Amino acid sequence: MIFVPITYKGGVYRHDEIVDLIEDLGGYIVQKHMIAQDVVLQCLVPKDDVELIRTIGRPLGGEVIVAPLVGTEIAVVSPSLEIHHLPHSSCDVAEYLRRAGAKTNMVGLARGFGKRIANLNVEERDTINEHDLVVYVLGNFEVCIEEKFPALRRGVHVPIVVTGAPSTEALRRVIDPPVEGYVGNMGRCMHRTKKPEELATLDALVDEVSRVLDEKRVEIAKDPLSVSPARLMKVIEEKVEAVHMVNHPTPVTVQIAGLRVKIPYESYAPEIRALEIENGVTVGDVAEVLPSKMRNYIWLRIKPFSETNIMV
Amino acid sequence: MAALEYFTVECVEDKGREVYEQIASDVLLDLDLLRVVEKLHIFIDPRVPVFVAVGTTRRSGGLVRIRDFADVIVEEGRATLSIGDETYLAPMLSILWGRYGKDSIDQPDRFSVVVHLPEGEDPREIEEIVVADPEEGLYRDLIYALQIVAPEGFKVRRQYHAGGVFYYVASENTLPQEIVDTLVAEKLNLIGVTL
Numbered sequence: 001m002i003f004v005p006i007t008y009k010g011g012v013y014r015h016d017e018i019v020d021l022i023e024d025l026g027g028y029i030v031q032k033h034m035i036a037q038d039v040v041l042q043c044l045v046p047k048d049d050v051e052l053i054r055t056i057g058r059p060l061g062g063e064v065i066v067a068p069l070v071g072t073e074i075a076v077v078s079p080s081l082e083i084h085h086l087p088h089s090s091c092d093v094a095e096y097l098r099r100a101g102a103k104t105n106m107v108g109l110a111r112g113f114g115k116r117i118a119n120l121n122v123e124e125r126d127t128i129n130e131h132d133l134v135v136y137v138l139g140n141f142e143v144c145i146e147e148k149f150p151a152l153r154r155g156v157h158v159p160i161v162v163t164g165a166p167s168t169e170a171l172r173r174v175i176d177p178p179v180e181g182y183v184g185n186m187g188r189c190m191h192r193t194k195k196p197e198e199l200a201t202l203d204a205l206v207d208e209v210s211r212v213l214d215e216k217r218v219e220i221a222k223d224p225l226s227v228s229p230a231r232l233m234k235v236i237e238e239k240v241e242a243v244h245m246v247n248h249p250t251p252v253t254v255q256i257a258g259l260r261v262k263i264p265y266e267s268y269a270p271e272i273r274a275l276e277i278e279n280g281v282t283v284g285d286v287a288e289v290l291p292s293k294m295r296n297y298i299w300l301r302i303k304p305f306s307e308t309n310i311m312v
Numbered sequence: 313m314a315a316l317e318y319f320t321v322e323c324v325e326d327k328g329r330e331v332y333e334q335i336a337s338d339v340l341l342d343l344d345l346l347r348v349v350e351k352l353h354i355f356i357d358p359r360v361p362v363f364v365a366v367g368t369t370r371r372s373g374g375l376v377r378i379r380d381f382a383d384v385i386v387e388e389g390r391a392t393l394s395i396g397d398e399t400y401l402a403p404m405l406s407i408l409w410g411r412y413g414k415d416s417i418d419q420p421d422r423f424s425v426v427v428h429l430p431e432g433e434d435p436r437e438i439e440e441i442v443v444a445d446p447e448e449g450l451y452r453d454l455i456y457a458l459q460i461v462a463p464e465g466f467k468v469r470r471q472y473h474a475g476g477v478f479y480y481v482a483s484e485n486t487l488p489q490e491i492v493d494t495l496v497a498e499k500l501n502l503i504g505v506t507l
Contacts, residue, residue: 080464084456114465114484115361139463140331141358165331187331190338190460 001026003044003230005070007101008053010062015039018057025049028230030071030254031103042070042101044230067101068210071230071254074102075131079118079138079152081108089186090137092193093163096202097135097209103253105131105294109152118148125155127293132256133159133180133213135205140165140187146174153179159212163187163205180215181208213256220257223304226286227277227312229254232302235277236261242268258287259300265291269298278312286310316340318351318503324359332356336461343457348372348450350476351503354461355495362487363462366479366499369454372446376400379439382425386435393425393438400443407443454478472496477505 008018012034018041022029027045045053054064074097078090094104107127111119128134134156138145145164153160160179164171165187172182183205186198193202233252237243242263243251253260261272269291273284283289283300286308292299305311321336323329336354340346352367378384381397382404395401408417408427418426429435451473458471458480466482470492473479479496481487500506 082464084460085464114467115358117465117484141325141328141356141463143325143358144361144463166325166327170327188335188464189331190335190342 002047003027003228004047004050005042005044005067005101006050006053007065007067007070008039008041008043008057008062009065010039010057010060012037012039014060015041015062018053018060018062021053021056025052028234028254030230030233031250033249042067044071069097069206069213070101071256072102072132072213073253073255073260074104074209075107075128075134075158076104077107077109077112077124077128077134077136077152079109079112079148081106082113085188085190087190087192088137089189089193092202093135093137093186093205096206100206100210102209103250112152115144115147118151120152120154120156123293128156129158130258130260130292130294130299131158132216133161133209135161135163135209138162138164138187142166142170142174145171149175159216161205161209161212180212183208216256220304223306224311225257225302226305226308226310227302229257229259229302231312232259232277232283232287232300235275235283236272239275240268240272257302259302260292260294261298261300262295263298264296265298266296272298272300281310281312286312315346316349316352318353320352320502321354321356323356328356328358332461339457339460343453343460345453345457348454351505353499353503355499356463358463361463361466361483361485362495363466363482364479364495364499365458365461365481366496366503366505367477368503368505369450369473369476369478371476372450375442376444376446377439378404378441378443384435384439389429391427391429391435391438393427395423395425398422404441404443407441411441451478455480477507 022043022045025046027043029041029043031042033040057064076090076094078088081088090106094106097104107124109124110121136152161181162171162175162179163183163186166184168182168184171184186201193199233254236252246262248262251262269289273289275283286303288301290299290301321329321333323332332354340349348369350368350370355364381400382393382395385392412427416428454473455471462482465484467484468487469482470487471480481492
């Protein structure tokens with residue numbers, strides 16, 4: 001079954017029918033927002049049933065939009081998040097990616113500013129490496145990006161998308177070795193992005209990020225995962241009571257090839273490892289349960305089929 | 313920026329120059345400094361790296377005295393100040409407390425202050441007491457604005473403001489004084505000012 005990421009926006013009234021429908025079709029609700037009278041569902045649904053959801057949702061005032069980034073967790077890295085340089089363009093970047101369905105985390109580097117003095121510490125590097133993709137929101141000068149970027153990317157092995165004020169071609173020229181994606185014309189500015197050309201740049205960023213993630217998905221499809229992350233999320237939500245006691249908007253965050261479970265590693269890791277998915281296959285068989293660098297959360301890295309010889 | 317008499321950004325990179333023109337006008341507009349700054353020349357060389365901003369400010373009026381915002385009515389042994397503009401009320405009260413002591417100052421309502429004068433004091437002197445110097449705040453605001461405009465990593469800085477002329481030099485490397493002086497003099501020449 002091929003899943004497509006969609007966003008359903010509609011009213012609270014009778015939205016449980018849509019939730020039931022998605023679950024009956026075998027889809028997964030990755031995130032659910034209730035904002036006053038509105039409900040926003042980020043979900044993964046079978047490709048053939050998108051029209052059905054749209055038809056059933058229409059009388060309820062529901063709208064179905066294909067959101068390419070649902071089910072991904074993206075790190076937005078800014079060299080600094082200093083108070084006197086607010087508003088930061090990285091805030092707009094993070095917010096825009098969220099509208100496309102991604103779960104974004106902002107990473108403000110401790111010593112990322114400057115040209116010669118920029119660096120990335122081990123904790124930051126490991127945190128970034130827990131994500132599906134990293135967006136570096138860099139500054140206005142070509143020479144600075146050229147000199148500092150090697151320091152900022154050291155040890156990062158997830159796909160990288162770089163943004164900066166120089167044009168896309170200039171970024172492509174100065175960054176060596178090449179990264180997966182480039183978006184030019186977006187550097188530090190001291191106002192919120194609201195002009196049409198700035199919004200067009202943000203749209204270009206979303207396109208670039210989804211292109212890079214699609215490439216990653218194709219790569220993963222060559223050696224499929226032992227279990228789909230969305231399915232694993234459902235298993236954890238059904239069987240681990242503690243995730244419902246957490247106040248985070250996404251207590252279980254879905255990634256392309258993993259999950260972040262926002263409960264303490266020390267107390268819950270053994271329970272999660274022993275959780276049965278189906279026919280005696282446990283979570284520990286198909287995924288590595290690791291301590292996350294983000295607080296004391298749990299990070300699950302789902303193993304590919306070639307490693308486990310199990311497919312559930 | 314219409315309100316500035318002279319505004320130029322000089323940079324080796326064209327894109328960088330465009331962006332910094334935008335940043336500088338956004339910041340000056342946000343912090344309401346457009347009417348205060350008369351000329352502004354910004355020079356950025358990211359290869360060194362160095363950021364230099366030089367310029368001149370308009371005179372913002374002289375010192376603020378009590379007579380500028382309050383009427384003083386002198387009666388037997390005491391002066392009643394009726395406040396027209398509350399902006400300087402707090403600094404005025406602390407100055408009066410310091411000078412006459414808290415016992416001698418009453419504030420029966422929000423807009424009036426009564427000063428019980430000691431023997432032999434000329435009540436008219438109260439009018440001349442200096443409460444604030446707008447230049448002081450201006451310097452702080454201006455340097456704050458330039459700190460925002462300057463690239464984020466440029467933590468080493470030299471700043472100066474006196475007699476309506478200011479400069480702000482920043483870098484991420486050390487800044488020897490003679491280099492700062494030469495650079496600043498060169499840039500100030502462009503706007504027709506010498507220190």
